[in-house]
Structure formats: structure tokens, C-alpha cells
Amino acid sequence: MNHRAILAIYTHEMARTIRTWIQSVLAPVISTSLYFIVFGAAIGTRIEEIEGIDYGAFIVPGLVMMTLLMLSVTNAAIGIYFPKFTGTIREYLSAPVSPLEMVLGFVGAAATKSIVIGIIILITARFFVPYEVQHPVWMFAFLVLTAVTFSMFGFILGIWADGFEQLNLVPMLLITPLAFLGGSFYSISTLPPFWQTVSLFNPVVYLISGFRWAFYGISDVNVGVSLGAVALFLLACLGIITWIFTTGWRIKP
Amino acid sequence: MASVISVQSLSKTYRGGFKALDEVNLEVEEGEILALLGPNGAGKTTLISIVCGTVSPTSGSVTVAGHDIISGYRHTRSTIGLVAQELALDIFETVWNTVKFSRGLFGKAPDDAVLERVLKDLSLWDRRESKIMALSGGMKRRVEIAKALVHEPRVLFLDEPTAGVDVELRKDMWDLVRRLRDGGVTIILTTHYIEEAEEMADRIGVIDRGKLILIEEKTELLRKLGKKQLFLQLNAPLDTLPASVGREGLALSEDGRTLVFDYDTKAEHTGITRLLADVREAGIAFSDLETRQSSLEDIFVGLVGDNR
Numbered sequence A: 001m002n003h004r005a006i007l008a009i010y011t012h013e014m015a016r017t018i019r020t021w022i023q024s025v026l027a028p029v030i031s032t033s034l035y036f037i038v039f040g041a042a043i044g045t046r047i048e049e050i051e052g053i054d055y056g057a058f059i060v061p062g063l064v065m066m067t068l069l070m071l072s073v074t075n076a077a078i079g080i081y082f083p084k085f086t087g088t089i090r091e092y093l094s095a096p097v098s099p100l101e102m103v104l105g106f107v108g109a110a111a112t113k114s115i116v117i118g119i120i121i122l123i124t125a126r127f128f129v130p131y132e133v134q135h136p137v138w139m140f141a142f143l144v145l146t147a148v149t150f151s152m153f154g155f156i157l158g159i160w161a162d163g164f165e166q167l168n169l170v171p172m173l174l175i176t177p178l179a180f181l182g183g184s185f186y187s188i189s190t191l192p193p194f195w196q197t198v199s200l201f202n203p204v205v206y207l208i209s210g211f212r213w214a215f216y217g218i219s220d221v222n223v224g225v226s227l228g229a230v231a232l233f234l235l236a237c238l239g240i241i242t243w244i245f246t247t248g249w250r251i252k253p
Numbered sequence B: 001m002a003s004v005i006s007v008q009s010l011s012k013t014y015r016g017g018f019k020a021l022d023e024v025n026l027e028v029e030e031g032e033i034l035a036l037l038g039p040n041g042a043g044k045t046t047l048i049s050i051v052c053g054t055v056s057p058t059s060g061s062v063t064v065a066g067h068d069i070i071s072g073y074r075h076t077r078s079t080i081g082l083v084a085q086e087l088a089l090d091i092f093e094t095v096w097n098t099v100k101f102s103r104g105l106f107g108k109a110p111d112d113a114v115l116e117r118v119l120k121d122l123s124l125w126d127r128r129e130s131k132i133m134a135l136s137g138g139m140k141r142r143v144e145i146a147k148a149l150v151h152e153p154r155v156l157f158l159d160e161p162t163a164g165v166d167v168e169l170r171k172d173m174w175d176l177v178r179r180l181r182d183g184g185v186t187i188i189l190t191t192h193y194i195e196e197a198e199e200m201a202d203r204i205g206v207i208d209r210g211k212l213i214l215i216e217e218k219t220e221l222l223r224k225l226g227k228k229q230l231f232l233q234l235n236a237p238l239d240t241l242p243a244s245v246g247r248e249g250l251a252l253s254e255d256g257r258t259l260v261f262d263y264d265t266k267a268e269h270t271g272i273t274r275l276l277a278d279v280r281e282a283g284i285a286f287s288d289l290e291t292r293q294s295s296l297e298d299i300f301v302g303l304v305g306d307n308r
């Protein structure tokens, strides 16, 4: 294992984040906080409780999850797309670095960044809406697992993308709708039966449900199923990445 | 001498069907400077890129220091430093962080002394805190070289390192290359400045249209393919060549003022003594005498021309 390479990639990526912390950290924290102010503190008081939980508190896990997904995907995608775009990827390809080490460096940095931002958002949310966390360890586990998995998805997206448009398009057209329809703002059980069944094909439902369970002990789907679904997605991404590096798809002529 | 790089039947067809390398075989000897020459699009960069791992081969095999570049990539890639033809740097980083990153990426323990030595060698020490974007083109090229050297490679590829580089830096660069070679580093370089290859290289390879059409010791190459010419400046112009002087390889210039004699440097008897004796016999007086040897450039132009 070339652990020095992992560290070099990781620190290089983190340095980029710190250099641009206003866009990369402050912006998502502020925009998500707006949701808490509007839906939690302002409108939330006029909306009924869901399954015995205050609406403002109910949406906290979903919103954090939504931000986490978007950030993980875009951070990791840009992280690998940028060297591809500038040509500096050549150095990574000519270095004694295995695919797994590349992933650990790039995905590790993107995931770290999302996790840190996720925690900042959770702390900020506490100022606007009172919520509690029943299973903090599980909450953190879901946070990490989701950040890692979707950073991996973003990594694949970044390798696939030919231009900045595609880099923005996929999160906008895929992740945002999935997150919105994944029960960020409502409980799946309030949907008509047909749409409940449709929702089960949305992977984000499992994430939000599991995450919300860690907060309030209520869930749309069984927690074990949630965990299994995330783990499955993670393995699929890992498989695709290994294939990319063995074939050189989109990275080597 | 042992070869440090061994290329066997290497071919590369790019997606889209263009065949950039065609059955290339090449042995690079440990500690030599090998210059690869060839016109634009010949396949030089493709060959280098495959050995370094940035382009996938279509068929054939390459070993570096005894390891296959695919199954033993960790070994081969830690052995190699690459200065690529195209500049590619993270312009937001500082010089220092850039070279530090490269050393880490190649798995070497942090060693500020090595970074310092390399930056000083390349006159970049004073600019170590500068962002790459604030550097001139020539300085950026030096950063590329520094990046390739900080992991202390045994084999160094320089793909047109002197393109767009001023005379002084070019001199510094070649001094550095010589020092590296003296330190045991094997160097493979490409250049379009043939006089550079002539001055620097131990061996010369010529690639054209994906084929390695020639590889030879430089001195041997110059001797084998080099023609020599003798020029005699006459005191008085001649209308025709006297029969007693005329012979194979001798010609009179158009203005009748110069005798030009092509001779073979390899031959035991070049025929110069006979020619001069016959010229004197015929009563032709000359004011000056000069010989010229064909340069690598002449040879190169001749070779690539023949291949067309």
C-alpha cells in the first residue's frame, strides 16, 4: 500500500477545500440553514406533527441527507474532473498508485468535506429547531456511509464527464429529484399505496429513512434494509471504479 | 551493458483506428542518454506515454528494470520520472507544495533536503513560495522537471524539454542532464533540435510513422552515414574539368571556382592525396582548402525523406 500517495492526494484535495472555504463550506451551510428558518421555524409551526414529531424537527435528517448527497457527488466529481480537465491526471496515472489508493485519497477527501459540512449544518439547525438524536452512533455511521458512497458515485461521474455541463447536470437532474422524492419533507407512509411502492425503487428513501430512525426511532423502511441498500450501492461503485482503472475507460487513451 | 528498458513488439492503435506505433522493439541501456528523433506525429510521445503508464498499449510488452509495466507497475513507475511534452500543473498551488506532492505521490518519505536540492538545481529556490500561475512559461517547464526529479528516479524521460526554452536555460538544462547521467540516471529524450541530440546523446533512435527505423551509437551513425566533402577554392575559374583530374565523386561548381570532392570516411584510401597530386600536376592553383562533415540533421532529413 502506497500510503504516502493516499496522504498526498488527500492533503492536496483538502488544501483545495480550505483555499475555497467560502464556496465549499460556508455556502452550503447558509443555504441549508435557510430551509430550517423557513420550513422549521416559520412555516413549520403551522404544519401538523408527523408521527408525533414536530415538522421542523422531522425535516432535519432529510435536509441534512439531501445536502450531504449533493455535496458528496459534486465535490468528488470536481475533485477528479479537474485534473482530467487540466491534464494533471497524467501525473497520477504515471505514479505507482493503485486504483484503490486513488479512490481512498480523492473519495476520502470529498467524504471528509461532506461529513464536516453535515455536522456544521446539524449544529446550526439546533439554533432554529429543537431536535434530539436517539442513536448518535448510528447517526454518525449513516452520515459517513452516505458521504463515502455518494462521493464514490461522484468520482465515477467526474471520470465519465466530458464537460462542466454534465458535471452540473447529473446532480441537478438526478440527485435533487431523488432527494426531494425520497421523503426529505414527508413520510413515505403518507403517500397513496402505488406511490409508496414506486418510492421503494428510490435509493435515497433508504438513506433518509435510516438516518431519521437514528434521530427519532421512526422509519419508513426497516433499518437493516436501509444499511444493506447503502452497502450494496457502495460495492457497486467500488466495482465500477476498479473496472475503470483496469480498462483505462475515459482516463487513458 | 544491461538494458534498463526493454520494449518488445509494441504497437498502439488509438480509438478511432489510428496506428501510432507499429511493432516497435527497443532496448535502452542502463546509464545512457538516448535521443529519439522523428517528425511531428511520428509516435515518440506515444511510445514514452506507454512506458510511463499514461497510455495503454494495444499489443506487445515493455519491461522497466526487469518488471512488466502492467503487472509490475509499482516497480516500474517508481523507477521512472516523466517530463511530458505538454505542461500540466495545478496553477493554484505553490512551487513548494507542487514538488512536495509529487514526492508523496511516488511513495517517497518526505525529505525537504531533496526538494531543496532539486529546486536549487533548477533555479527555482527563490520562487518556492510563488503560485504556479505567477511563473513564466520557462519556469513552469522547470517546475515540471523538478516534479519528475523529486522522487529520485533511475530513468528519466524528457519529452521535448527544450521547446520554448531560452538559450541560457537550455544550457542549464543540458548541464543538469549530464550531471544526472553522471549520477547513473538513464535518460531518454526527444527533441526537434537535432544539434542537441548530436551534442548530448550516446545513442540515437529515429521514429517515423510509428516505426523505429534506426537506432545506433551516435558516433557510429555519424561515421556510417556521414559523408565528407573536400572543397578546393581555385585561384582562377575553370571552364571544364581537365580529363587528368576528373574522377568519381569530383565535381566543378557552377561558377567554376570550386572543386567539390565527396569521399568516404570509412574507406582505407580516401583518394585525397591522389586528387591533390593530380590537381598540382594539371597546374591548377588553389587558394583555400576546406572539409565538411554531414551533420546529424543532414542524415535525419535523408532518412526520413527516404522513408516517404
Ligand SMILES: Nc1ncnc2c1ncn2[C@@H]1O[C@H](COP(=O)(O)OP(=O)(O)OP(=O)(O)O)[C@@H](O)[C@H]1O
Pocket (backbone or CB within 6 Å): A253, B014, B015, B016, B018, B019, B020, B038, B039, B040, B041, B042, B043, B044, B045, B046, B047, B085
Ligand atoms: N489520444 C489520441 N487519440 C488519437 N490519436 C492520437 C492520440 N494521441 C496521439 N495520436 C496520434 O498518434 C500519432 C503520434 O502522436 P505522438 O504524439 O506520439 O507523436 P510525436 O512523435 O510525439 O509528435 P510531436 O513531435 O509532434 O510531439 C499522431 O498522428 C497523433 O495524431
Ligand SMILES: [Mg+2]
Pocket (backbone or CB within 6 Å): B044, B045, B046, B085, B159
Ligand atoms: Mg510528442
